[in-house]
Amino acid sequence: MSEKNRDGKRTARERMAVEREKQKAAEKRRRTLIVGAAVVCVLGLAAVIGVVAANAGKDEGDDSAGPVVAPSGANGDDNLVIPVGREGAKSTLTIWEDFRCPACKSFETTYRSTIYELTDAGQLRAEYRLATIIDGNMGGSGSRNAANAAACAQDVGKFVAYHDVLYDNQPPETDDAFGDNARLIELAGKVQGLNTPAFRRCVEDGTHNSWVDKSAEAFTKGGFSGTPTVLLNGKNIFEDQSMTPAKLKQQVQEAAQG
Template sequence: MAKNSTKGRAPAGTKGRTAANARQAKIQAAQRSSSGGANKIVVATVVVVVAIVAVVGGVIWMETSKKDAITGGGNALPAGVSALGDGYPAYQDVTPVDGAPTLEIYEDFQCPACKSYEDQLGSTVEDLAEQGKVRLVYHVKNFLDDNLGNTWSTQAGNAAFCAADAGKFQAFHDQAYANQPTEGDGFTDDQLAGFAEAAGITGSALDTWQECYDAGKYVDYVNSVEESSAKDGVTGTPTLRLNGETLDLGQVGTPEQLTAAIEDATA
């Protein structure tokens, strides 16, 4: 008679538990492997993001540093100007005659009345300044930006003083008034660059002008002139002051009248 024997056999139920344990171990191993892979992906993603942020931050820092180098941190002044708010002395290479009076002109590049003044008297003023018969000082204002809802008075002023860096302020100034847009239309960046070229700025000097313009090198200076002139009681443009006295434009509205007034003020 055959007899049942358990020798060499696993206890009942053990085989099932062993298989279940094996499956659980595989599942846990897979989870650990999956978790490790996910962690690696997260870490890699973080590294890439940090790298991108570093690159972008570096570019911004470089651009900011470049701008600060050009603008002097917002304190850039045109040659011949001692402080923010002061007017710009034109024809600095001309030696004034003894007793030459100072003629200060307050203008806004978007001002139609300023264009009319320039068309009528601008060449007379420039001739007198070139001869050293008058010390000519410009106060470039930008109050029309607020009135017209744009920034072109400021941009044109900045462009003019960038041209001054190349010794071409007067030529740029005259181009801007000769080609003044209809009131409210404003200039364009391309127009202002065209004025710089027409003023005689070319080659590397034009590249430098463009960098100056793009950086807004003289924006703070133009703003300071507006603020200072407003405090000095200049509420409209054009305003002319001869040796500090405001001229009645009705009495100096012709080249002959203006020339006579300047001759009378000569010491």
């Protein structure tokens, strides 16, 4: 092979090698751009999520802005308890509930008459504490609005009666009917003397909304698994599969005698 041909082939190989290096470099740049774009998209999504979360938190804060106004007669830590029954009763039943919660309604249906019998007899003190977990799970504001309305009823000494009306007229869990203040006011008509201008104003203004929020926060911090959470002298009896109204009555009466 002549020197000229060898030089030509060497030059061609060199050109091919250079071209391959260019292609490798271009491919590397392309992969870098793709990865970089992907990272930007992820970071962008995170930023969007962060902004949405921040704005959501801001909106929630704005909606619940204002002083925490506890309903009349509320007591306990931060005045988050609505008490029913004699203060000196030897047994205390703490009931964490959500007015949109079907299991809470089931508990009420089963135990209501027994609880009222024992509180009327001075043997049991019931402490109602309000949560809003269904709003969080299903969306809407019915848990919160109903809790505020119940607190408004407490202001005029009609919590128990209105509490029962709310459960007796509870909508399906996915139906945020209690998010409509007009519905809550309509139901107040079932409680004699409750549907007054003062009550309507309390409901419509969300007078106790911040108090409800604080109660919901206390529920979350308490580490409870759901509503209802029912504690008899600090012991969770709702988790006791053997518990019945008769057994509850027996335990309370034994404590009263002791």
